[in-house]
Ligand code: UDP
C-alpha cells in the first residue's frame with residue numbers, strides 16, 4: 001500500500017492565519033493518503049480553523065498545546081504532535097504501515113509534486129532545497145554522486161544540518177524509535193539542526209531529492225504572509241479571528 005504522509009503544522013492566531021490555513025488546506029486536500037496534524041499554539045482550538053479543517057475533507061487531528069513564555073515558533077506544538085504519534089499513531093495508521101512525517105508550516109508554499117515525488121519516497125530521512133529562506137533564493141543540500149556532502153547556504157554555513165523545517169521529512173518508525181524533541185533545544189539555537197542532530201545521523205544517511213536532474217526542481221518555498229491592517233476596525237459581522 002502507499003505510504004501515508006503525515007503533515008504536522010503548528011499554528012497560532014494572527015491576522016493572516018485563516019488565509020494561510022485556507023491556502024494550506026487547499027493544497028493538502030489535493031494529496032491522497034495524507035493525514036494532517038494541526039496543533040494550536042494557544043489556550044483553545046479555534047472554531048474557524050476547525051471549520052476549515054472539516055470542510056477540507058482532509059483526515060486531520062487538531063490538538064492544542066498552550067504556549068509558554070517566552071514563546072517559540074511552534075516548538076512545543078511540534079513536540080505535542082510527535083508525542084501523539086509516538087503514543088497513538090495507531091489512531092491514524094495501522095502498525096507496520098509505512099508513513100513519512102513532514103513539518104509543514106502554515107505560511108509556506110508547496111508544489112504538489114513535493115508530496116508524491118519527494119516526501120512519499122523517503123526511506124529514513126529525505127532532504128531537499130527550500131526557496132526564499134534565510135535571505136537567499138535557495139538553501140539546498142550540496143550533492144555529489146547522489147550523496148549529501150555539505151550545504152549550499154549563505155547563512156551559518158558551518159551547520160551540520162543546514163536545512164529549514166520545510167527541507168526534510170522522516171520515516172515514522174524511525175522517528176518513533178527516538179525520543180527527540182524540539183523543547184530540548186536551547187532557545188536561540190536553530191531548531192532544525194538541533195532536532196536532526198538528536199538522531200545521531202551522518203550526512204551519508206540523508207537521502208537527497210531532486211538531484212537526479214541537472215537542475216533540481218524547487219518544490220517548497222519559505223514564504224511569509226505580510227500585511228498591515230488596522231486592528232481597531234469593525235469586522236461588520238464577518239467571522240474573523242480578531243487580534244486584541
Ligand atoms: N508558530 C506558532 N506560534 C508562534 C509562532 C509561530 O505556532 O508563536 C507557527 C506558525 O504558525 C508556523 C510555524 O510555527 O506554522 C513557524 O512560524 P513562522 O512561520 O512565524 O516562522 P518563520 O517563517 O519566521 O520561520
Ligand code: MN
Pocket residue numbers: 105107108222223224
Ligand atoms: Mn513561516
